[in-house]
Amino acid sequence: MDQARTTDAAQRGAEQSELLRYNPGEIEPRWQALWDAQPDVYAAEPHTCGKPKFYCLEMLPYPSGQLHMGHVRNYAIGDALARFMRMRGYNVLHPMGWDAFGLPAENAAIKNNTPPREWTLKNMAKMKAQMRRIGYSYDWAGTEVTTCLPEYYRWNQWFFLKMVERGLAYRKSSKVNWCPQCATVLANEQVVAGCCWRHEDQIVEQRELEQWFLRITRYADELLDGLANMAGWPEKVRTMQRNWIGRSEGAEVEFAVEAASSAPEESAGITVFTTRIDTIFGATSIQLAPQHALVREWAKTDSALFGAVDAMIAQQKAARETGDIGNIEKHGVATGRVAINPFTGGKLPIWVANYILADYGTGAIMSVPAHDERDFEFASRYGLPIKRVVAARGEEDAPLPYSGEDASLLDSGDWTGESCAAAQEKMALFAQKHGFGKKSTTYRLKDWGISRQRYWGTPIPMVYCERGHDGLSPGGVVPLPESALPVLLPEQVEITQQGGSPLGKVAEFLHTRCPVCGGPARRETDTMDTFVDSSWYFYRYTDAKNALQPFDSQTANYWFPIDQYIGGVEHAILHLIYSRFWTKVMRDMGLIRNSEPAERLFTQGMVIKDGAKMSKSKGNVVSPDEMIARYGADATRMYALFAAPPDRDLEWQEEGVAGISRFLARVYRLVSRYKVSAGEANGKPAAESELEQRLLRTLHQTIAKITEDFQARWHFNTCIAAIMILVNEITGEEMALDRGEVSSATLAELLRNLILLLTPFAPFLAAELWQQMGCSGQVFSQAWPVADAELARESEIELPVQVNGKLANVIKLPAHADEATIKAASLADERVIARLVDKTIVKHLVIDKSSGKLVNLVVK
């Protein structure tokens, strides 16, 4: 029988292999051309359509010119979801665009002598063609946003002016990362281990420059507190943002400085920031950052101090530049001055130390060696006293330093015996009441410096009035009126790596008139950080062609918040914090109602090859084009979903793509072979025979599994495995199908639903087979199949029987068997009986859970 069957199948395979060969290279471009010819094929419907809305968003790419596997995976996930939601009856917005400003375009310009705009637009066209070839269901015609075009970046300028008005954009002098080889400022994310991302041996310098900043710190508390309610975001991302914002609640305390003999009139105090005011009775010195104003003052008349301070600043700088600031060896020098502890009246020596940061807190600390590891290390080195003032109950002699807070105070005056938490509160209030301190909160988050000395970015719409005219703010800095927008980025610009911002060398751009007094003025020649572009692009998608506003509020309010945002975890901090900030600003401007941009965020894993992230330098890059040429787009994207769950890293193995391609070929042959008999179907599918019952049962179990998974776990790998099981089961019965043992209506039901289940994963093949089956309409517009629980139900169960927790046998029973039947059956089994010889049954457990039944016999 098996022999006959094998032979038969082999012959059938041979005879049909030519005729029914799956040829994605022919099928896919044919359907692509058809869809490309219908610009609105994936367009969202009007808000009045009555369907629930679903905004499915994937992070927009930088147009490097080549789609990489990370993109393919990211977009395959989003596209599967978008297609599923459409079939589930949602009005789906699924847009795509280009994060088109940025340094690579300038580097390419220098290298190839191609204008950045030309290079960028060419790359976009190339990548768009790649995306269309893969069959992603984007509404290109309705939504495509290109951030380097004035239709978009004019609104960056508009928002900037609004922020100037609201006091959210300001100019100040600040330290920036500077790469001498690139001759430009680098964004923080472009500094890798203290070096330039493009020149790995080039240490990034700190330069002092006048910069534009956005006051993101005004929203620090809201950005932090909001994280608590963002259940749809991964905990990991929320934690990273919490760390990044770095809120520390504590107190500021003012220490008076005792007049020194050399300067009897001196009176300035030192304000320290501390989160542990409860330990103040244990303070044994004051430590100042080397850049502290008082230190600078004292060093003027103290050359020894001056030299020491200079050395410490150099050490800090070096450590910061090599990324070793955390490991700097602690050094300090006593100033000979003395501060007064306002709580105890005690005298504390004032030191300058290289481990104190000038730009955090107040640049000054009270040193409590007994309860802070760093202070302990420092005090031990320099022989400063160490005084215990906090201990957990019964641990008064535990070794120091002890930095726990689940403890109470010792030797702390009126506060002795208080818990740390209570003392922190009470002592801060006490300090406030007596005028030498207050509660205070500091943040790690700094205001967002957006100035870039680059050409290929959004011009900042400000001018500097040369007459010293004072428009709104001091120094002749004048915002342009809205009517002057957009400030166009000039086209013919010589891009070099010398002499500051390239725009400064374009005379017709640089020289302008002051909008207030009409006098000669100079334009701002820096451009905006590209993270500005990506902070609000997803609002523009909802109304991409609006020439009068960034977007229509009503439209945005219909679509927002984004229901699902999908992208790489590498954007967890910068892009995703800036986007949240921008959303809050727009809300406060009255443009939108939502406070957060995205309800749910999904971060997919990286694509790995040979154990490492794909990169040119490692030479392990797999080109999507090559995969598509060899196996087709359906196989390539389906493999990206099959090889691992989407949140995990994925090891790219070409053999796996080939495997998926073989699977799709089997589906193709199956449908091609039975489409005629299925096509003749009339009447309802019926589970008449046992075989029909079995096939329909698997079908409905598969439908249920995939439907559920799309709404919860997104384990598309097991969804695809379930489809494979269904296909294996049907093809395993081809002999029976050939003998007509399954009604054509049931066959049609099986094949049609199989195609529908494949649609989110392999849209080309699904479209082709849907048509071959003679079904009408676009397959992706069909309703998603609904699982019939009745048909999915098993008639028979496989009951594992354990003896002392070890499997003895698996016995078959009718699904409806009651507990008595199960017990009897489990005791009647030979293999079980064999294990019960000379034993006494202590317990006879029958476990009945939704996941299945199980028997365990506990014997002695």
Next chain:
RNA sequence: GCCCGGAUGGUGAAAUCGGCAGACACAGCGGACUUAAAAUCCGCAGACCUUAAUCGGUCGUGGGGGUUCAAGUCCCCCUCCGGGCACCA
């Protein structure tokens, strides 16, 4: 140092609630078909012991302990890998 992830066959992985470990694939092996190959189809496949072969048995989810009738899953300790933060007062 602190905070998140992760570790399961030769490989990618599955096991959603504590209930049959290894579904589904890849690679491999054997067979059918073929002059041959490709393609296709059928089958085998965690390790070890036992056996002529079956049957059967033991062990097995990074390591060690624990809870439980039952642990990949829960608890405690540890190792290694990946990521984030880091003299942040």
